[in-house]
Amino acid sequence: MNDAEATAATPPAGGARDGTVRELLKSSGIAPTAQRVEIARFLFHRAQHLSAEQLLAGIDAAGGRVSKATVYNTLGLFVRHGLLREVLIDPERVFYDSNTARHHHLYNADTGELSDISTDDVAVQGLPALPDSVELEGIDLVIRVRNRQRD
Amino acid sequence: MNDAEATAATPPAGGARDGTVRELLKSSGIAPTAQRVEIARFLFHRAQHLSAEQLLAGIDAAGGRVSKATVYNTLGLFVRHGLLREVLIDPERVFYDSNTARHHHLYNADTGELSDISTDDVAVQGLPALPDSVELEGIDLVIRVRNRQRD
DNA sequence: TTAATTGCAAACATTTTGCAGGTTC
DNA sequence: GAACCTGCAAAATGTTTGCAATTAA
Numbered sequence: 506m507n508d509a510e511a512t513a514a515t516p517p518a519g520g521a522r523d524g525t526v527r528e529l530l531k532s533s534g535i536a537p538t539a540q541r542v543e544i545a546r547f548l549f550h551r552a553q554h555l556s557a558e559q560l561l562a563g564i565d566a567a568g569g570r571v572s573k574a575t576v577y578n579t580l581g582l583f584v585r586h587g588l589l590r591e592v593l594i595d596p597e598r599v600f601y602d603s604n605t606a607r608h609h610h611l612y613n614a615d616t617g618e619l620s621d622i623s624t625d626d627v628a629v630q631g632l633p634a635l636p637d638s639v640e641l642e643g644i645d646l647v648i649r650v651r652n653r654q655r656d
Numbered sequence: 657m658n659d660a661e662a663t664a665a666t667p668p669a670g671g672a673r674d675g676t677v678r679e680l681l682k683s684s685g686i687a688p689t690a691q692r693v694e695i696a697r698f699l700f701h702r703a704q705h706l707s708a709e710q711l712l713a714g715i716d717a718a719g720g721r722v723s724k725a726t727v728y729n730t731l732g733l734f735v736r737h738g739l740l741r742e743v744l745i746d747p748e749r750v751f752y753d754s755n756t757a758r759h760h761h762l763y764n765a766d767t768g769e770l771s772d773i774s775t776d777d778v779a780v781q782g783l784p785a786l787p788d789s790v791e792l793e794g795i796d797l798v799i800r801v802r803n804r805q806r807d
Numbered sequence: 808t809t810a811a812t813t814g815c816a817a818a819c820a821t822t823t824t825g826c827a828g829g830t831t832c
Numbered sequence: 833g834a835a836c837c838t839g840c841a842a843a844a845t846g847t848t849t850g851c852a853a854t855t856a857a
Contacts, residue, residue, distance in 0.1 A: 538830080538837065557822080572839040577822060593744040596847090598821065611784070614793060622784065629797065630781045633762070633773065639801040642765060646780065646797045650790040687856080689812065708847080723814040728847065747822090749846060 533586045543569045544579050545588075552604035554592060554619045560601070594619060594647060609646040622648065684737045691722045695730050696739075703755035705743060705770045711752070745770060745798055760797040773799065 526545045530537040547564050548555070555563070561576045571579075580601055583589040592600040594612050600619065609622040629644055677696045681688040698715050699706070706714070712727045722730075731752055734740040743751040745763050751770065760773040780795055 536831080536836075540838070558820095574823085574840075575838055578837085591747070593747055596742070596744055596750045599747045613790060626782055626784055628781045630779045631777055632799070633777055635801055638804060639764060640804050642800040642802050644797070644799055646795070648783070648795055649793040650786055651793050653789060653791050687811075689856080691813070725815075725848080726813055729812085 529588070533588055535582060535586055540571045540575050541579055543571055544576065548589065548601070548603045552621070554600045554602050556598045556600055558598070592619070609648070611648045611650065613650050613652070615652040684739055686733060686737055691726050692730055694720045694722055695727065699740065699754045703772070705751045705753050707749045707751055709749070743770070760799070762799045762801065764801050764803070766803040
């Protein structure tokens with residue numbers, strides 16, 4: 506029910522905009538089809554957090570024409586290729602973060618507002634030594650807050 | 657498809673076991689119905705991470721008789737009363753952590769194994785000053801790893 | 808006996824899938 | 833023209849809800 510909205514903090518990882526998007530995709534080993542370019546343009550224009558539905562609606566509103574299946578396919582593809590980061594904050598839906606630089610999140614459960622926190626401000630201390638059998642995939646830090654006043 | 661399994665690290669928050677569960681519920685302002693006691697016994701017997709489905713299956717296997725609706729109702733109730741903590745790690749389903757003491761998580765995306773990390777080992781440094789309008793609800797730190805070797 | 812709780816089944820929302828038609832190199 | 837993509841609609845989850853029957857204080 507909450508509307509998670511992006512609060513840009515740092516520029517998009519790839520720094521890709523407009524025509525450059527095609528290059529970004531190619532250099533990531535992704536065939537730059539019309540739909541993928543459309544989606545990438547929308548996503549990487551600025552750092553933001555979007556659900557699949559929000560993305561689809563946004564592209565629609567911008568006059569784009571991409572099917573739901575392709576949106577899901579493409580989001581998964583971008584995540585696998587490291588262009589996008591999944592953010593699991595709301596059990597109802599997955600959010601996709603077009604800022605892939607290392608950073609953390611501040612989430613207001615009441616407003617649904619999701620904002621970035623730089624690792625300069627908040628850091629994780631004392632990472633455990635990982636067994637040789639595994640490798641670090643990522644560190645997800647979410648600071649959850651809510652508006653003051655009890656139920 | 658992964659099976660998230662618990663790796664106990666610290667004893668259950670309430671330290672409740674057997675008959676004491678009834679007291680735990682009462683002192684939390686929860687009417688101790690047969691089903692809730694059943695669920696609480698199962699959950700708080702030890703620190704663990706369970707999905708709703710796993711909980712239901714576990715109770716079933718133990719000879720208990722609780723409906724799916726009641727499982728979901730009760731999990732939500734326990735979370736609202738602070739007896740349980742939601743863990744959002746897998747977009748497919750919510751996990752519930754019966755260890756409500758402050759701690760972090762280590763998640764192996766390949767095996768689905770989820771284990772606790774003490775705040776003595778890994779700590780978050782430099783919490784931002786929060787505006788007066790909000791209060792801290794919690795800090796979720798997940799260290800994601802996967803087995804070595806590429807796709 | 809009045810309010811709260813349970814269980815069933817149906818309803819929901821998000822995400823995935825099968826497959827026919829298109830596109831690309 | 834062979835492999836890959838797209839879009840539609842249907843299917844597959846996990847979770848919630850409506851409501852009648854049951855239980856509890």
